[in-house]
Amino acid sequence: xxxxxxxxxxxxxxxxxVESHMIEEIDAALGHPPRLDLPVGTMIFRxxxxxxxxxxLIDGKVSLFQLIDGKEVIFxxxxxxxxxxxxxxxxxxxxxxxxxxxxxxxxLKISFADLDxxxxxxxxxxxxxxxxxxxxxxxRNKRLVELQTEVLGLNKSLASERDTLARTLRELxxxxxxxxxxxxMATLGQLSAxxxxxxxxxxxxxxxxxxxxxxxLLQMVADLPDATTYRAMLDRSFxxxxxxxxxxRERRRELATELVDEALAERLVAIGITxxxxxxxxxxxxxxxxxxxxxxxxxxxxxxxxxxxxxxxADRIGGLVKSLRAYARADHDEAxxxxxxxxxxDTLRLFTNRMREVIVERDFxxxxxxxxxxxxxxxxxxxxxxxxxxxxKNQGRLVIATRALxxxxxxxxxxxxxxxxxxxxxxxxxxxxxxxxxxRVEFGLGLGLSISxxxxxxxGGSISVESRPGRTEFCVKLPVSxxxxxxxxxxxxxx
Amino acid sequence: MNRIVIVCVEDEAEVREAVVRDLAPFKPxxxxxxxEDVEDALAVLREVxxxxxxxxxxxxxxxxxxxxxxxxxxxLQNNPAYQxxxxxxxxxxxxxxxxxxxxxxxxxxxxxxxxxxxxDLQAVVRKELTDYVxxxxxxxxxxxxxxxxPRLLDAIAQRG
Numbered sequence: 001x002x003x004x005x006x007x008x009x010x011x012x013x014x015x016x017x018v019e020s021h022m023i024e025e026i027d028a029a030l031g032h033p034p035r036l037d038l039p040v041g042t043m044i045f046r047x048x049x050x051x052x053x054x055x056x057l058i059d060g061k062v063s064l065f066q067l068i069d070g071k072e073v074i075f076x077x078x079x080x081x082x083x084x085x086x087x088x089x090x091x092x093x094x095x096x097x098x099x100x101x102x103x104x105x106x107x108l109k110i111s112f113a114d115l116d117x118x119x120x121x122x123x124x125x126x127x128x129x130x131x132x133x134x135x136x137x138x139x140r141n142k143r144l145v146e147l148q149t150e151v152l153g154l155n156k157s158l159a160s161e162r163d164t165l166a167r168t169l170r171e172l173x174x175x176x177x178x179x180x181x182x183x184x185m186a187t188l189g190q191l192s193a194x195x196x197x198x199x200x201x202x203x204x205x206x207x208x209x210x211x212x213x214x215x216x217l218l219q220m221v222a223d224l225p226d227a228t229t230y231r232a233m234l235d236r237s238f239x240x241x242x243x244x245x246x247x248x249r250e251r252r253r254e255l256a257t258e259l260v261d262e263a264l265a266e267r268l269v270a271i272g273i274t275x276x277x278x279x280x281x282x283x284x285x286x287x288x289x290x291x292x293x294x295x296x297x298x299x300x301x302x303x304x305x306x307x308x309x310x311x312x313x314a315d316r317i318g319g320l321v322k323s324l325r326a327y328a329r330a331d332h333d334e335a336x337x338x339x340x341x342x343x344x345x346d347t348l349r350l351f352t353n354r355m356r357e358v359i360v361e362r363d364f365x366x367x368x369x370x371x372x373x374x375x376x377x378x379x380x381x382x383x384x385x386x387x388x389x390x391x392x393k394n395q396g397r398l399v400i401a402t403r404a405l406x407x408x409x410x411x412x413x414x415x416x417x418x419x420x421x422x423x424x425x426x427x428x429x430x431x432x433x434x435x436x437x438x439x440r441v442e443f444g445l446g447l448g449l450s451i452s453x454x455x456x457x458x459x460g461g462s463i464s465v466e467s468r469p470g471r472t473e474f475c476v477k478l479p480v481s482x483x484x485x486x487x488x489x490x491x492x493x494x495x
Numbered sequence: 496m497n498r499i500v501i502v503c504v505e506d507e508a509e510v511r512e513a514v515v516r517d518l519a520p521f522k523p524x525x526x527x528x529x530x531e532d533v534e535d536a537l538a539v540l541r542e543v544x545x546x547x548x549x550x551x552x553x554x555x556x557x558x559x560x561x562x563x564x565x566x567x568x569x570x571l572q573n574n575p576a577y578q579x580x581x582x583x584x585x586x587x588x589x590x591x592x593x594x595x596x597x598x599x600x601x602x603x604x605x606x607x608x609x610x611x612x613x614x615d616l617q618a619v620v621r622k623e624l625t626d627y628v629x630x631x632x633x634x635x636x637x638x639x640x641x642x643x644x645p646r647l648l649d650a651i652a653q654r655g
Contacts (some may be wrong), residue, residue, distance in 0.1 A: 049535075242508060246538065247530045302516065309509040353588065356560055 018131050019082050023056060025125035026110065029118035036107040044084065044107070051095050055084035060105030064097035079143040081136030096470050129368040171367065181451055185379055196324040203321060206314040214238070214307055221300070226293070229282065230300050236272060237304030243272070267294055271301040281488035323349040327378050337369035338377065340412060340478075345399055347381040363401040367410050368480050376455045377478075380463075383448035384414040384474045391418030391472060405477065409461075413475045421467040429465065452476075498526040499542050499551035500626070501620070504536045504567070505529070506559050506583075510609075514554065514585065517613040521620060524641050525551070533562035544576075551627040552581045552620065554607075557589035565593045568601035579631055581623035583607060585616075 013021075027033070035058060038044065038469055045051060062084065075097065083089070089112075110118075119126050139249040176210040221230045243251065251274040256265035258276040271294075273279050286293045323346040341364050348360060388398055399415040421429060430453045456463045461478035501518060505511040511529050518527050530536035536555075543550060553571060557564040564584060571577040584597055587609035587618060597603040604626075605619050625643040628635060635647045 103552065241623065244535075245511075245531050246535055249528075249539070249542065305512060313509055353558070356558060 007319060015132075015135060018128050018135075021059065022082070022125065022128035022132050023108070025122050025128060026056065026108070026118055029121045029125060030110070030114055033108060033110065033114075034108060038101050038105050038107065040101055040104050042101045042105075044101060044105075044229055045095050047095055047098045048387045049095045051085045051088040051093075053085070053109055053113075054089050054115065055099075056108040056110065057082050057084055058106040058108055060101060060103040062099050062105060063102050064099055066097060072098075075147075076140060081139055083136055086133070086136055086140075113225045163451065178451060178454065189375060192324050192327070199317065199321045203314055204319045207318065210246075210307055210314065211308040215354065217303060217307070226286070227384060229285070229293075230296065233271065233297050233300040234304040237301045238308045240272075242305065243269075243274075264294075267298065271296075271297050320349065320352075327375075335371045338372055338374045339369055340365060340370055340377070340402060340410065343374055343378045344381055344402070344412070347378055347385060348400070350382075351385055351389065354389050355398070357395045358392065359397045360391065360397045361397065363399055365401070365403040367402055367404055370410055370478050370480050372459045373455075377459070380452040380455050381412070381414075383452045387448065387474070388414050388416035388418065388472070389422075392416045393418070408476050408480045410480060411475055411477045413473050415471065415473040417470050418472060420469040420472050421465070423467075426465060426467060430463070497546070497548045498524065499624070500526045500528055500548050501552045501554065501624075502536060502539055502543075502550060503529045504531075504533065504553070504559065504564065506531050506556065510556075514616070516588065517611075517616050518620065520617060521624070521641060524637065525624070532559050533564075533567045540577075549631065550577060550580045551631075552583065552623050553577075554583045554585050554620070556575065557584060557586035557593060563593070565589060565597045565601065568597055568603060572601045579627065581605075581627050583619060583623060585609065585611065620654040 044055060044062060057080065061077065062080055063074050064080055064084075065072045065074040067073075073380045084099055084107075085095060088094060119129060217234065218231070221227055221234055224230055242248075243384060248269055252265050255269055255274060256262045257281070259265055259268075268274070268279055273282070282293075283290050326342065327346045343360075344364075348355075348362075349405060385398070385400075392398065396417045398417075399413070401411075401413040401415065403411045403413075405411055430449050453463050456476055456478070459478050460475060463474065463476050465475070467475045501521065502555070503511065503514050505514055508531075511531065515527060518525075521527065526543075526580045528543065530539050536553075537605050540550065545623060553568065555564040555568055559567075564586065568582045568584065571582065572578060581604045582597075582601055584594070584603055585603040585607040589597070589606075594603075594606060597606075604623055607616060623641055625638070625646055628638050628642065629647070629650055632638070633653050640646050
């Protein structure tokens with residue numbers, strides 16, 4: 001072997017020179033073997049072909065690729081180098097890549113036997129060949145590192161894309177949940193408005209009929225003997241609330257002692273005659289049996305009481321119907337000037353059945369009308385009051401406070417004396433929960449608060465919460481006359 | 496004769512008056528006491544106890560201010576003095592949970608939903624009071640006219 005030559009000598013030469021030197025040396029050693037000229041697209045060898053030599057690429061370009069899942073994946077095109085069959089050469093085995101001409105190419109095919117022979121003949125060829133070999137390997141290796149880096153980059157952007165998609169999906173679900181809920185509310189509103197409307201006629205008829213019966217009854221009573229007594233009984237039972245059950249029992253006991261007749265005392269107290277003197281005065285004016293008179297008085301009392309009940313209950317139904325209609329009034333998607341107190345009162349009235357054991361304090365300030373959608377704002381009051389009642393377990397003190405604030409704002413606060421919201425949940429309660437069970441925080445604050453915040457935001461306002469055990473306040477602040485663009489786009493421009 | 500007492504607990508005056516008036520057919524033989532909440536009902540029970548008159552039937556609304564109707568009925572069931580008292584819930588608002596509790600813990604005998612028909616209410620009261628007198632009274636004859644006559648006559652025949 002050579003001692004006066006080193007492999008390093010060639011490293012300072014540019015690739016071209018080393019390569020053409022190598023080709024010259026091969027030609028010299030092997031007696032200028034013939035060139036192969038191949039057209040573009042020729043498969044020079046295929047992956048896993050047994051190779052018995054190498055190809056020197058003299059002119060043109062090839063690409064090295066593999067088939068992965070039926071697709072051509074190119075590993076080298078710029079980084080092929082001059083020697084084809086490089087990996088097969090190192091392992092003396094089958095080819096690792098498919099190799100195809102991407103331009104017309106000129107090749108020199110050298111069998112392993114010829115290569116060995118040439119390398120043994122010329123030390124200079126050995127040096128240039130190994131140099132070309134090493135440089136090719138280095139280029140291909142560098143290319144692999146680049147590919148790896150590319151893959152990492154792709155993975156990263158894939159991950160970020162996946163996160164974006166997941167976020168979008170969450171947003172979409174949120175939007176869908178809100179849509180479904182607001183659709184439900186709209187349907188419910190229309191239904192209630194319809195039912196309320198249908199109830200108006202029967203309620204009006206009942207109220208009028210009670211009035212007619214009352215008038216006719218007064219006429220009939222006027223024609224009776226002892227008309228004054230009966231008229232007085234009818235009027236009293238119609239206008240006055242009956243004694244409490246406790247009072248009735250007390251009066252009954254007293255009167256029974258005075259009259260020494262328990263059964264009589266019971267009948268008299270039932271019709272509102274509670275002292276013996278009044279009874280004796282009455283008896284003095286009666287002709288005939290006192291028992292008959294008492295029976296007639298009982299009838300009068302029952303008639304008056306029944307009429308009173310009909311009128312009072314019809315009025316109650318009428319009030320409920322009015323509140324329901326006002327509450328569920330179909331919004332015309334138009335912001336109008338609203339008296340917030342009316343909406344709050346209507347909402348409170350619809351909660352009557354849950355507030356039997358709740359002391360409601362209406363701490364209403366002097367508010368200007370507020371531009372907004374009354375139906376939507378009523379939904380906010382409903383959510384806040386329902387949450388408060390849930391927290392209070394329908395018992396305790398509920399304060400509804402309204403104030404006019406400086407800077408054209410008004411505030412509506414719903415304050416309950418329930419156990420309060422845990423500090424760690426405070427900043428989460430306006431978040432949307434998809435599941436109705438696991439997702440719920442302590443008092444089932446779910447979709448409602450999220451929807452409320454959306455509505456308030458659309459009105460250009462804000463909603464906040466403060467909570468400690470025994471006092472939780474939800475405060476809604478609304479601008480009086482600065483409607484949000486989405487609310488005002490169907491409006492005349494402000495003067 | 497000590498009258499058997501019917502206690503009716505209802506907080507709304509209009510509804511209370513209506514229930515009491517619908518109980519009129521029982522008035523000749525029974526003492527009907529109305530109460531507007533549980534506390535008031537307890538006062539009635541004390542007065543009735545002083546008069547040594549037995550409580551045969553309690554008709555109770557569920558949604559009352561203060562203590563709930565079902566809880567009142569459960570308390571009654573747990574009191575030996577009112578084990579035989581028939582207990583009826585008359586309400587529009589008791590949920591399933593409360594009703595189940597009433598049946599299991601208060602041995603609720605009947606549930607009447609509002610609004611009621613007077614004939615239905617009277618049929619329930621007649622049946623419950625008949626059960627009560629059969630279980631507690633030696634002399635059934637006075638009740639034949641007002642309560643379930645055929646059942647009472649059968650019982651009289653069997654007792655010999």
